[in-house]
Structures are given as C-alpha cells and as structure tokens.
Amino acid sequence: MKKSIKDLGIVQRMKSPTPKFFRVLRNIGLALAAASGAVLAAPIALPAALVTAATYVAVAGGVLTAVSQATVDEEEFNLDQAVKNL
Template sequence: MEFELKRTYRSSGTNGALWYDGTLICHTIELPWKDNEANISCIPEGRYLLEKRITHERGFHLILKSVPGRSWILIHAANDAQTELEGCIAPVSELTGIGKGIRSSEAMDKLLEVFEEAQENQNHIYITIKEKSAMNILERVKKPTPKLFRKLRTVGLILAAAGGAILGAPITLPAGLITVAGYLTVGASVLTAVSQVTVDDEVKIPPLPEVKNKGDASPR
C-alpha cells in the first residue's frame, strides 16, 4: 500500500487528489508544470520515498526523497501555490481555485495521522504521482449525474416514450406525424445518452475530525 497523487494540470497551477489504500485523504495544490524548473515548477511524475521530519519553521511535515533535479521537496501546509510554494506539495481540505485551497493545516494533520498509521505496518512508504486519467465508459456511467442532466435525462425518456407510442399506434396516422415521431425518438435517445454519461466529477471529502495541535507551522 502506498500514497497516490492524481494531478490535474493547468497553466496557472496544479490541483490534485491524494489517496491512500483506495481512500481519499485530501486535495492538493502545486505550482504549474514548467519543465521541472526550480522554484517555479511542480516536480516530475514518478514514485518517491516519503519520510516524516520536523523543523522549527514548519513543525511536522513530509519530505520526498530523490526527486530528479530537485531537492528539499516537501509536503507542507499552504493555501496558495503561487505565493507559498516553490515546488513543494500542499494538502488542502477544499479546493477554491487553480492552485488554491483552504484549511491546509487541518488537511496536513489528517495526512500525518494516516502516514503514522502506515508506518506501523511497513518500513518504507512511497508516493506515486501521476496525471489523473480519463474515465473509461464504464466508470463514467457509474458516476453520479449532475442535477440538470438528470432532469434532461427524464425529459429525454418522456419524449422517447411519446415518439415510440406514436410510431406504434394501431391506427393510420399522417405521414408528417410519423416523420416527426421518428425524429423525436432519435433526438430523445441522444439526449438521454448524453445526459447519462455527463458526470459530476467533484470529489467529496468527509468532514475532518477535531485534532489537537501538533506544532504544525503556519503556512508561508
């Protein structure tokens, strides 16, 4: 078992979701990808050893070992990647924008708690960083549908049923009405299919428990 960070890249920053053993721990914020240039870029994707450390400035936090071309890459509290990070990763409880979030110290406490529990069962703990992959069709269908598209899906089903009823009527109907019913059925089917695979991709994180201050430094 190891940590897994799934990133979404944007020109102004990088957002992510941090998982451990299939459980979502928190969101993350980072600088945008700029060819691994020191101080202005997030680090390359890869698998890195994680270690816990403490300093007077930041309190308890994590460090990634053997990052290509970079040094002192940490996971520490911060709420704005552009003003508070120089290549490090910051956990946040909630994303508020690209490279921005809130309640980072709370998320850091939760991450450290999970890390400490993991240390009880294994000597070395790793994190794999990769781009968030596109969903396949099965995953997309299983995802929740946004409220608007649930309504459109219902409308599509009603229209499809109406068109089918007209086409299957036991009496002779005008040719124009039959043609309209055919178009109605096809359009309704497309509307229903599109609505079904339009997903709400927002990840919900359960409320963070109350934790005691572990000496975590204020974001800088």
C-alpha cells in the same frame, strides 16, 4: 492513485453521479422517447409527417438521454473517490 474524470471509460461514466441539471434533461429525453414510441406503435394509420416527426423526436430523446447520462458531477465523483481511498 487518484482517478481523474478524464481517465474514465464510457461504462464508468454511465455509472458515475450525474449533475442535477442533466438528470432533468435525461428524464425529459426519456419522456420524449417514450411518447414518440407510443405514437410510432399506434395501431391506427397516422399521417406520414406525424410518423416522421415522431421518429426524429425518438432519436433526439435517445441522444439527449445518452449524453445527459454520460456527464459526471465532478464534486460527487471526487467525494466518492475519497471515500473509496479510505
């Protein structure tokens, strides 16, 4: 039985191969989330606008990372399925 990308659950999508473009976006999202986390965790008083901006950047980085990881490279996925069916 051949499995289609449309039939994948969320866990299977996260484990499937990701296209190169989305791997780059995922890494950018991780960097944004890490940088904003460092700003939010700073032990000094920061302006409210900076803290608010860092919060939004953290959320955007998290969403960018999650969406990018959930994309599936169809060619690699089909190749993996063909190898598993041997």
